[in-house]
Amino acid sequence: MDYQSLIEEVYDEVKHQNLKGKVADYIPELAKVDGSKFGIALVDLDGQVYGVGDYREPFSIQSISKVHTLTMVFHAFKSKLWSRVNVEPSGNPFNSIAQLEYEKGIPRNPFINAGALVITDALVSKYKDPIKQTIEYVDELAGTHCVRIDEEVKKSELAHSERNTALAYFLKAYKNFENPVEEVMEAYVSQCAIEMSCEELAKTFSFLANNGYSVFAKKQILTETHAKRVNALMLTCGFYDESGEFAFRVGMPGKSGVGGGIGAIMPGKFSIGVWSPELNEKGNSEKSIKALELLTDKLQFSLF
Numbered sequence: 001m002d003y004q005s006l007i008e009e010v011y012d013e014v015k016h017q018n019l020k021g022k023v024a025d026y027i028p029e030l031a032k033v034d035g036s037k038f039g040i041a042l043v044d045l046d047g048q049v050y051g052v053g054d055y056r057e058p059f060s061i062q063s064i065s066k067v068h069t070l071t072m073v074f075h076a077f078k079s080k081l082w083s084r085v086n087v088e089p090s091g092n093p094f095n096s097i098a099q100l101e102y103e104k105g106i107p108r109n110p111f112i113n114a115g116a117l118v119i120t121d122a123l124v125s126k127y128k129d130p131i132k133q134t135i136e137y138v139d140e141l142a143g144t145h146c147v148r149i150d151e152e153v154k155k156s157e158l159a160h161s162e163r164n165t166a167l168a169y170f171l172k173a174y175k176n177f178e179n180p181v182e183e184v185m186e187a188y189v190s191q192c193a194i195e196m197s198c199e200e201l202a203k204t205f206s207f208l209a210n211n212g213y214s215v216f217a218k219k220q221i222l223t224e225t226h227a228k229r230v231n232a233l234m235l236t237c238g239f240y241d242e243s244g245e246f247a248f249r250v251g252m253p254g255k256s257g258v259g260g261g262i263g264a265i266m267p268g269k270f271s272i273g274v275w276s277p278e279l280n281e282k283g284n285s286e287k288s289i290k291a292l293e294l295l296t297d298k299l300q301f302s303l304f
């Protein structure tokens with residue numbers, strides 16, 4: 001399979017379609033990003049990288065980091081984790097407060113904000129310096145020191161985190177939150193403010209396409225069974241209330257972030273990072289989704 005020509009073809013087609021969206025502005029620092037940026041990086045299971053456009057430029061990964069933190073707590077908490085977070089698609093916006101109240105403080109899944117806050121709370125309980133630990137972990141997955149926290153984005157989100165703080169207090173009221181809210185919020189906005197390029201992102205997702213083994217970290221990151229579970233969660237919950245639509249149009253497990261990035265995997269074949277900052281009304285990248293849709297249409301194989 002000539003992946004390089006394939007992603008170049010997809011890149012050109014998407015550029016010509018001139019799709020429009022809106023750069024996230026509820027985190028003011030993200031609103032400053034150039035909306036015309038667009039990059040695709042595909043990494044095969046031998047570790048070969050194929051890239052086009054702005055695929056080497058770092059961007060704010062935001063909620064994509066929820067996949068990294070989930071895999072971090074996976075071994076440590078095993079089945080205990082699933083008494084604190086469910087594994088059902090939410091069908092609601094990623095920061096819904098109503099749903100959390102309705103479900104008595106057990107978030108629908110680890111990828112909506114309430115669920116991710118529980119995961120970060122678990123990390124804060126486990127590690128003395130959870131932020132450092134997260135950086136080291138993601139660096140290891142990428143096989144290189146590439147992770148940087150954008151302090152401006154972090155400060156910007158921290159100054160506008162009323163909603164997430166409300167979710168955290170709600171969780172606390174339902175006894176599903178162990179640590180001080182400010183401490184967890186700091187760790188959460190730090191993980192969201194991680195900057196990485198499409199290439200680095202695709203590398204960090206590679207183990208999920210490879211039964212849990214990372215060719216970059218040169219080790220088994222998750223058991224095959226756990227990797228399968230993370231992929232199932234990405235497929236059903238990775239795009240919030242657009243998860244069904246993404247599965248329908250693209251058909252790959254993936255995770256989006258309001259920075260406009262998407263990390264996705266084709267099991268047994270490759271991982272991919274796509275970035276274009278303009279979002280649709282569900283908070284997912286307009287062009288990145290289109291690119292992945294065209295890509296899977298053109299591939300000679302499919303997950304389904």
Ligand code: GLN
Nearest residue numbers: 062063094113192257258
């Ligand atoms: N940091 C963002 C938030 O908590 C992440 C949201 C996202 O990328 N969907 O609102």
